[in-house]
Amino acid sequence: MPSLELSRMVSNQNTGRILLAGNVTGTFLDADAVAKPPFEVHSNVLDAIDAAAKGSFSAIGIVMSGLSERLNSVAKAIRNANPDAKIVLLAQVYEESAAKKLIGISSNGTSVADDYLICPVRTDWFYKYVSGGPATVETTGPFVDYSAQMRIKQLERLATEDDLTGLKNRRYIWEFSKQIIKHAAKENGRVTLLVFDIDYFKHYNDTYGHSAGDEILKQTAVLIKRCCRPHDVVGRIGGDEFAVVFWDGPAHKSATESERRSLQADHPKETIPIIMRFRKELEKTQISLLNPENKGALAVSGGLASFPRDGSTVKELFEQADKALLEAKRSGKNKVYLVGKHESDIADIA
């Protein structure tokens, strides 16, 4: 939105100032627009804390990127400096779990942060979102304000989640993979993509009906989610096709350069036990709408590709993982193949 329009919007709404702490470059906020009131940007977080304590701000946005292990301390200091402001974390998709965690932490009886937004964030949208908070409650009433926020959250969920399984959708997986690969390239990290589908899914659908098919999909979603680590991102990317993005997680930061290199050489070996556990769980599963003799018949075929070994872009990784998946299907199903190791199932590698 052009700065002029934003200024008009600002003058129409009687809201307080908005402080932005950290480097806003990666947030996609319009640098020209946020350089002027009602915004105040401090890329150095110490200046931001100082400003938060001295100024009256209705909202404070904390850019998570670049703060890494300092995030908790910075957010707590900002909260203590300005207990009344609405604090919103501006997170990249791979920082979502850290943002959620921080919202759960309280300092002096108040939550360290009130909410988070996933970047890219549009300036006008961000402005509307934060100014719809406490500053406008008096004029619009808390109920309206609350429902507006809920609606935004609901829309965000609809845009990123698969309705049937509750997993992330294809768009989200693609965007997340793009960002996490970029992040991993910078941090010398690793990303492994697993793409899998359910063997004979069409047969189950045709024989037992779509409700049975839906139940299989839902059950598969629950099991794969349960087997993965909290920071891995699981999604349903097509009919019976699922994807998991395995990445290093926040702990990777503490690894030394040589440790990272050796881990990278091993990659994606550490994801193999997770997949094996999932396959075992799937074998034990009983789908109520299928005949009891089908217990143990559910199986998946999959392909694994990892960054940077098998590809340097999302597209390349998906292509490579898809190829491995096809090889697994051709060679008799119920197998997960690694790119470049099509002769044996991951169970043999492990």
Add this chain to the structure above:
Amino acid sequence: MEESEGHLLAIVVGSYSDRFVQQTLNIFSDYEIETVHCENIYSAVSRLAANNHGNVLVVGRFGQLDKEQGRFFQMAGEKGLVCCCLADGNLTARDRRTSAAKENIIFVNEPMEIEEKIIKLFSDDVVLRSEKKKNKEAPAFNRNDFLATKAELDALFGA
């Protein structure tokens, strides 16, 4: 927080498990100096922003204070605060030179140096208080005067 000017506020930065932090807190306690402990530089900045003290002393390991591209030292300079840094192992000659150029940074090599270098630097108020405390707590006799000698103990309990 509304605070009167003229007396010293010490802000000690660092984890409470750090021995240097504990020793520093003890020293300030002995001198009855108003002291605030902050886990890190971020909470210290938050604390300082709400402060109206005349004399503020910030104490911490150099590595703890030299965060965010040295911005804390600049802020301290602008606010007229004195920073006392423990020159720990990570301090390079360059760090020392850069920081020594700033008038408001004082280096110590161990906590006891704080007493020598810092306490003297501040107002008479601190000195008077410390004297008062010393007078109040000083025993009329040397404690050693009451300790039995080895010979006396041997005489009592046998060698």
